[in-house]
Every structure is written in structure tokens, then in C-alpha cells.
Amino acid sequence: MWTWFHRLASPPSFYRFADRVAPWLAVAALLLLGYGLFAGLWIAPKDYQQGDAFRIIYVHVPAAALSLSLYTGMAIAGVVALIWRIKLAECAIVALAPIGASFTALALVTGMLWGKPMWGAYWVWDARLTSELVLLFLYLGVIGLDQAFLDRRAAARACALLAIVGAVNVPIVKYSVEWWNSLHQASTILKFGKPTITAEMAIPLYASLLGAYLLAGMAALRRMQNEVLLRERRAGWVRELTAV
Amino acid sequence: MGEMFKMGGYEVYVWGSVLLGVAVYAWNLVAPSLQRRAVLARLAEGDEESSGDAS
Amino acid sequence: MTRRQNRMLAVGSLIAGLALAAWLGFTAMSKNLMYFYTPTDVVSGKAPAHAKMRLGGLVERGSVSRGEGLLVSFTLADCAQKVGVKYEGILPDLFREGQGIVATGHVEDGKFVASEVLAKHDENYMPPELADSLKTEGGHSCMPFKPVEKPVTALAS
Numbered sequence: 001m002w003t004w005f006h007r008l009a010s011p012p013s014f015y016r017f018a019d020r021v022a023p024w025l026a027v028a029a030l031l032l033l034g035y036g037l038f039a040g041l042w043i044a045p046k047d048y049q050q051g052d053a054f055r056i057i058y059v060h061v062p063a064a065a066l067s068l069s070l071y072t073g074m075a076i077a078g079v080v081a082l083i084w085r086i087k088l089a090e091c092a093i094v095a096l097a098p099i100g101a102s103f104t105a106l107a108l109v110t111g112m113l114w115g116k117p118m119w120g121a122y123w124v125w126d127a128r129l130t131s132e133l134v135l136l137f138l139y140l141g142v143i144g145l146d147q148a149f150l151d152r153r154a155a156a157r158a159c160a161l162l163a164i165v166g167a168v169n170v171p172i173v174k175y176s177v178e179w180w181n182s183l184h185q186a187s188t189i190l191k192f193g194k195p196t197i198t199a200e201m202a203i204p205l206y207a208s209l210l211g212a213y214l215l216a217g218m219a220a221l222r223r224m225q226n227e228v229l230l231r232e233r234r235a236g237w238v239r240e241l242t243a244v
Numbered sequence: 245m246g247e248m249f250k251m252g253g254y255e256v257y258v259w260g261s262v263l264l265g266v267a268v269y270a271w272n273l274v275a276p277s278l279q280r281r282a283v284l285a286r287l288a289e290g291d292e293e294s295s296g297d298a299s
Numbered sequence: 300m301t302r303r304q305n306r307m308l309a310v311g312s313l314i315a316g317l318a319l320a321a322w323l324g325f326t327a328m329s330k331n332l333m334y335f336y337t338p339t340d341v342v343s344g345k346a347p348a349h350a351k352m353r354l355g356g357l358v359e360r361g362s363v364s365r366g367e368g369l370l371v372s373f374t375l376a377d378c379a380q381k382v383g384v385k386y387e388g389i390l391p392d393l394f395r396e397g398q399g400i401v402a403t404g405h406v407e408d409g410k411f412v413a414s415e416v417l418a419k420h421d422e423n424y425m426p427p428e429l430a431d432s433l434k435t436e437g438g439h440s441c442m443p444f445k446p447v448e449k450p451v452t453a454l455a456s
Contacts, residue, residue, distance in 0.1 A: 026273065033269060037262065042248055048430035049393060049420055052252035057424070059265035079314075083306045099272060106268045110261040117257050120391035120417045126334035164313065168321040179325075180332045181355060181445055183401055188422040197424040215272055222276030226283045233287050242287050 009088050011228045012237045018221040025218035032211030039204035047201070056114040058205060061189070062212035063107035067135055068170055070100035070216060074142070075167035078160035087231065088224065090156035093163055094146045095223035099216050101139035108132060119183055127176035128184035131169055138166035152231050330447055335401050338380040339446040341411070346447070354382065354411050355401040355419060355444050363396055375402070375411070377444040386413040393418035399439045419443070 008014055040058035047054035074096040080089040111129070112122040123129065142159045149155035177186045188197050189205065197205070232238045251258040300308075325332070335355035336346040346352055356375035363373040372385045384402055394400060399421065404413035421439045 030273075037265075041258075041262065045426035045428075046252065047424050048427040049398075050424075051254065053254040053257060054424060055251065055258050056261045059261045063265070063268070079310055082310050083303060098275070102268050102271060106264060109264055113257045113261045113264075117254050118391070118393055118418060118420055120415075124334070124417070127332045164310070165317060168317050172321075176332075180329070181334045181337070181443070181447070183334055183417060183419050185420055185422045186443060188424060196422050198426065198429060200426070201424050212269070215269060219272040219276050223279065226276065226279045229280075229283050229287065238287070242284060 009086055011087060011232050011235070014088055015225055015228055015237075015241075018225050022218050022221045025214045025221070029211045029215035029218060032207045032214065034211075036204045036206075036208030036211055040201075040208065044201045044204055050118055053114065053117050054201075056110055057188075058208050060107060060110040060114060061205060062209045063103045063110060064132070065209060066212055066216050067100060067104035067107050067132065068173060069213070070096050070103065070220075071135060071138070071163075071167065071170055073220075074100065074163045075170070078163035081156055081160045082164075088228070090153065090160070091224045091227035091231070092220070093142070093156055093159045095220050095227055097139055097142040097146065097159070099219050099223070101136065101143060103212075103216065104132065104136040104139055108136060124183050126182040126184060127180045128173065128182045131173040131176050134169050135166075135173055138162070138169060141166070152227075333445075333447045335444075337377040337444045337446050338375055338382040339377050341382050341406060342380040343446075346406070349405055349407075351403065351405050353401055353403050354384070354413075355399070356382070357439055357441055357444070358394070358396050358398050358400055360396045375400070376441065377446070378441040379446075382411050383409070384411045384413055386416055388414070388416070390416055391418040393420055397439060399443065 008017060037058055041055055044055070046052050074093055077089045077092040077096065080086055081093060108129075111132075115124075116122045142162055145158050145162055146155045149158060176182060177184050189202070229238055229242075233242075249255060249259075335353035338354070338356050340346040341354065346354075354375060356377045359374040359376045359381060363371065365371050368387070369389065370385075370387045371390065372383065374381050375384050376382075384404075386402065386404075391400075394416065399419035401417045401419050402411065402413035403415040403417075404411055406412075421443070425433075
């Protein structure tokens, strides 16, 4: 188990592993996202209270879920990078930040486009919306910090620290709708007990969710490869690879 | 079919969201490859001193 | 201690410190993080008496009466109390009896005079036919409208 882990954590074998896996992730992601959007927009029935406006859920919820998952992944990579000094974990931090930022921005903007017709306002300063905006600033902070350092290892350590500190915001975003009064609804799918969405609406949503996660996984692998290339540019295996 | 595009009067919000979603998906699909190209170009230059800020 | 154990300790105490700071922060600021007061807060006098504030609750069935032009009055209720609301302006598409709403305004002679009304929809999604057969009458749960002054833990019981 550990020898397998160590082998994958070595940059050249990770590079080859990512090369093999990423194309399949991309294909699966596109199929799932295509089905999810098509079925969500055309086949799913309209909602009893929100009518067709509820279909924004098929973009908004995957983006919002990823904004939290990717940050959690980044913070875990931060802990691993600081304690065990594993190079790949350092690469993962800087690779996940731009992906997470893009999905957080998408969640915020689609949320505004959903809020206007349903709530009656694009934006309110309730606990959920405010903490999600803080999440975007944390991602942008990590990206900025990464670019402020010339030395890649120093950059990764600074980013790791910020990622860990910012992780307190993740449970705040997730549970804000339960702990406090908010205009935002409580969670529909990520809760215990019976799901509060009917199957014909939920299945396209699960497909979109899985598709978005696979797409983010593909992007993360590719960006980690880039970071590995940059850091290992003096290594023999990179020179061999780029000489072609 | 035309009915579906009207989205019960919410078409601007629904299709606007879908368009933005597709744009972010497409960006995440393409951006890593563009970053790869930039990294490879720098490695080819033999740029040994300064190190990366390609993201 | 090895250097790795040292780093583990450092990162561990960082995380523990953050968690503690966050927990203390929330306990202190919990009230400020509430987006709106509830009818219970208004009736018990816990909400600001004349200052501008937000009030959230369910539009009570049969309480909506429309006056001249855009004038409308209705009763807002949470799980325990209710407060009359007056409003002149455009209502959101989702405004209906049994619907959760959040109104901005102030208390005047025991009534809430609103300057803005937003809809707070719940987390249930289903086709209209199913909603009809469930005979929920489109009514939402009063549970999301938590009195600001009660500790959150007391609500669970």
C-alpha cells in the first residue's frame, strides 16, 4: 500500500498517471454534463413554486458544491505539504486555487441570476451569500500569494498556510443556512433523511454534479502536471520529455 | 420547443446561467492546456534563473 | 522529537487555535449573523423598537388583503407568534399565502411597515401535480424562522 503510494507521489510517475487518466475524465465529464444539462433543461418537470426558474439549480448547485470541495481539498493538501513536505501536495494547492475560484464565481453569479426573479433581489448580505463571497476572496488570495513568490516552494508554503487558515470558512458556508436566519434556502440534496427533490429532477442534478467533479478533477491533474514540469525542469525525465 | 426557450418568462436568468456555466466548464477544459503551452515554451527557452508564475 | 513531529505539532496547534477563535467569534457574533428577526422577537420586545430592521416569517393563510393601488396588508407568522404587516410596492413573483418572506421596515403602533418584501422559498422541489396530490397547500415549514434571542441549540429540542 505505502510503496504504491510513494511511487504515485513521485513526480515522473504522477505525470504518466495523469496523462493516462485525464482524457478519460474529460470524456466522462462532458457526457455527464451534457446529459445533466439537457435533461435538466428539457426533460425535468417544472417546479411547483419556482416554475422554470428552478432549472438554474443544474448550474448553481454543482458550482457551489465544488467551491467547498475544492477548498477542502486545497486545505488538506496544505496540511500534507506543511507536515510531510510532499512535492505533489504543494503542486495540488496552487493547481486547485484557480479551478476553485472559477466555480465559486460561477456559484455567486448564477445565485444572483436566481435570486433576482425568485427572491426579488440579486444580492443580500445574509450569512450564506457573505461567507461564499469570503470564499472567493480566499481563493483569489491564494492565487495572488502564489504569484507573489518567485521560489515555487516558498510560494506553496505561504499558500498552504492561507489555505489552512481560510478553511474555517468552509463549515461556515455549509452550515450558515442552519445556524442562522438567512434568505438562502436550506440544503436540498446534501442532508440527512429524505431528499427534498423528486427523482426526475434529482437524477439530472446528480449527473451534472458528478460531471462537474470529474471536470474539476481533470483540470486539477493537468494543472498539477504543469506545476511539476516547472519545478522539475532540471530533472532528467523532464529534459527527455521536452526535448522531443 | 419554442415554449422551452421561454422558460416561463425567466429565459434571461435561466439561459444566462447556463451560458455562464458552459463558459466556466469550457475554461476549465482549455485553460490547463494553454498553461501547459506557456510552461513548455519557458522550458524551451532554457529559462533557468527566474521561476514560475504561470497559472 | 523529530522535525516532522515538530511541524505536526505546529500545524496541529494552528488548526486548534483557529477552531477555538472561530467558535468564540461565532458565539459572540451569532446575533449579528441573523439576517432577520421573527414575529416572536417583535412580540417579546427583543427586536429593535423603531429602528429599521428585517422581519421574516410565513404569510398567514387568508390574511392578505389588497388596498388601493399597490397597497397590501397581511399577517406574518413564525412557529409561535404573528405580526401584521403593511406594504406598498411590488411584490416578488413567489409572494403568496403560506409562503416564507423577509420584509424590511420598522415597527409602528404594533404593526410592521415594510419598504421592501423579498421571498424566501424553501428547499423542496417537486412537479406541480405532486405538490397538489400531497395537499400541503403550498404551505412552508415555520422552522427556518428562528427567533434571534433563543440559543440555536434550544430549538433542536
